[in-house]
Amino acid sequence: MSVEEAATIFALSSGSPPAAIGVVRMSGPGAGQALQAMIGRLPPPRRASYARLRDPANGLLLDRGLALWFPGTATATGEPLAELHIHGGRAVADAVLRALAGIPGLRAALAGEFTRRAFANGVIDLAEAEGLADLLAAETETQRRAAMLTADGALSRRVEAWRNDVLGIAAQIEALLDFADEGDVAADDAPVRNAAAKLADEIGALLEAPSAERLRDGVRVVLAGPPNAGKSTLLNALVQREAAIVSPIAGTTRDVVEVPVAFAGIAFLLSDTAGLRVSDDAIEQIGVARAEEAITQADIILWLGDPSETPGGANVIRLQTKADVQPQAIPNVDMIISAKTGQGIGALVAMLVDRAKALLPTTDSFAVNRRQRDALHLAYMSLRSIVSEPDILIAAEHARAARAAFDSVVGRGGVEEMLDALFGRFCIGK
Ligand SMILES: Nc1nc2c(ncn2[C@@H]2O[C@H](COP(=O)(O)OP(=O)(O)OP(=O)(O)O)[C@@H](O)[C@H]2O)c(=O)[nH]1
Numbered sequence: 001m002s003v004e005e006a007a008t009i010f011a012l013s014s015g016s017p018p019a020a021i022g023v024v025r026m027s028g029p030g031a032g033q034a035l036q037a038m039i040g041r042l043p044p045p046r047r048a049s050y051a052r053l054r055d056p057a058n059g060l061l062l063d064r065g066l067a068l069w070f071p072g073t074a075t076a077t078g079e080p081l082a083e084l085h086i087h088g089g090r091a092v093a094d095a096v097l098r099a100l101a102g103i104p105g106l107r108a109a110l111a112g113e114f115t116r117r118a119f120a121n122g123v124i125d126l127a128e129a130e131g132l133a134d135l136l137a138a139e140t141e142t143q144r145r146a147a148m149l150t151a152d153g154a155l156s157r158r159v160e161a162w163r164n165d166v167l168g169i170a171a172q173i174e175a176l177l178d179f180a181d182e183g184d185v186a187a188d189d190a191p192v193r194n195a196a197a198k199l200a201d202e203i204g205a206l207l208e209a210p211s212a213e214r215l216r217d218g219v220r221v222v223l224a225g226p227p228n229a230g231k232s233t234l235l236n237a238l239v240q241r242e243a244a245i246v247s248p249i250a251g252t253t254r255d256v257v258e259v260p261v262a263f264a265g266i267a268f269l270l271s272d273t274a275g276l277r278v279s280d281d282a283i284e285q286i287g288v289a290r291a292e293e294a295i296t297q298a299d300i301i302l303w304l305g306d307p308s309e310t311p312g313g314a315n316v317i318r319l320q321t322k323a324d325v326q327p328q329a330i331p332n333v334d335m336i337i338s339a340k341t342g343q344g345i346g347a348l349v350a351m352l353v354d355r356a357k358a359l360l361p362t363t364d365s366f367a368v369n370r371r372q373r374d375a376l377h378l379a380y381m382s383l384r385s386i387v388s389e390p391d392i393l394i395a396a397e398h399a400r401a402a403r404a405a406f407d408s409v410v411g412r413g414g415v416e417e418m419l420d421a422l423f424g425r426f427c428i429g430k
């Protein structure tokens with residue numbers, strides 16, 4: 001542990017004032033002394049005690065509240081930890097933080113620093129820290145559930161089991177190598193290759209599952225079609241506010257207008273686009289190019305044009321719009337709506353939710369993010385190589401690579417470069 005890490009840190013860990021209660025946390029070797037300096041004694045461990053808080057510099061009464069003391073290493077950060085539950089007003093919090101800053105050896109915590117210490121001290125692993133970051137950022141119920149599973153170690157436990165399997169495979173390979181050295185008849189390598197194939201299949205199944213990014217960033221729904229079809233009007237009806245400009249002039253929308261929204265606890269990112277047509281207007285041409293780009297990125301396309309001109313690829317829902325003025329159905333549409341009267345809008349939302357569910361991780365399974373996916377993919381490739389590699393010495397190398405890939409998922413060794421990025425996502429006081 002570096003000298004810097006040995007500093008004792010403090011922060012207001014509850015939300016920004018004013019609030020009913022503010023929680024100030026201190027973590028590090030000097031946490032106990034700091035608590036003593038503030039309340040004049042060290043309270044019994046792991047029990048909330050009522051205390052008067054005084055400024056150690058001048059003895060002035062700052063507040064009355066609860067004090068908690070967690071000595072040793074079996075704490076949330078893996079080092080001595082103290083908490084003060086104070087009144088959550090701005091001036092109270094400021095005064096307490098100022099008093100703590102005046103205690104030698106104490107300094108204000110950086111964003112995510114408490115969690116970073118928990119990781120550095122082995123209380124949580126990297127995958128759990130990532131789950132925790134997602135949990136704090138979760139805005140919908142599905143995001144919360146998936147993040148909770150990862151924060152709770154579901155992915156880590158799975159990867160740990162796989163890592164053990166790879167150690168078993170590596171040991172079997174070593175045994176084959178010893179056998180070959182003795183110059184006896186060729187040993188049977190089929191069991192090792194079968195074990196590697198089985199493990200690769202298990203990882204492959206997880207890699208095929210929907211990704212965490214879609215859960216976090218929202219299912220991308222792009223509204224597309226010719227000018228004046230009613231795309232912007234539909235967007236506004238779906239998000240229930242005037243997010244995009246609507247007008248009878250064809251070619252109104254130029255930029256892609258993105259609006260995040262949640263339906264039935266699922267995050268969506270709706271994108272309104274410029275009407276698709278050939279135009280002499282340079283700006284409109286850029287808008288059309290952006291619309292076409294958005295269509296390629298879509299998880300679901302709401303197509304408001306001629307059903308025979310439906311763009312290929314993604315999941316498309318073909319809509320007939322303006323049912324209030326054009327009630328007769330045209331062939332091959334999935335749904336008839338009127339953004340003006342609201343006809344069909346509820347059914348369209350239900351259809352979006354249904355389609356999105358098929359694209360998202362199920363609620364009882366954890367999702368892997370891109371970093372974890374890349375590492376798992378490396379493990380997968382290494383295991384596949386064990387299956388096909390005729391030279392057993394090289395197969396041993398692939399087994400080592402697979403183990404290293406599992407290690408990087410949970411943050412064992414060599415992940416410094418991404419720690420700053422990860423812990424920077426946390427707020428101060430976490
Ligand atoms: N009667 C009726 N009019 C609608 C409906 N939806 C849109 N409109 C009208 O159709 C015109 C075009 O609507 P917009 O939503 O701007 O169409 P757009 O597809 O976004 O058009 P561009 O941005 O130019 O590509 C406006 O005058 C809207 O009021 C509807 O459901 N019923």
Ligand SMILES: [Mg+2]
Pocket residue numbers: 231232233244245246252253272273274275
């Ligand atoms: Mg528009």
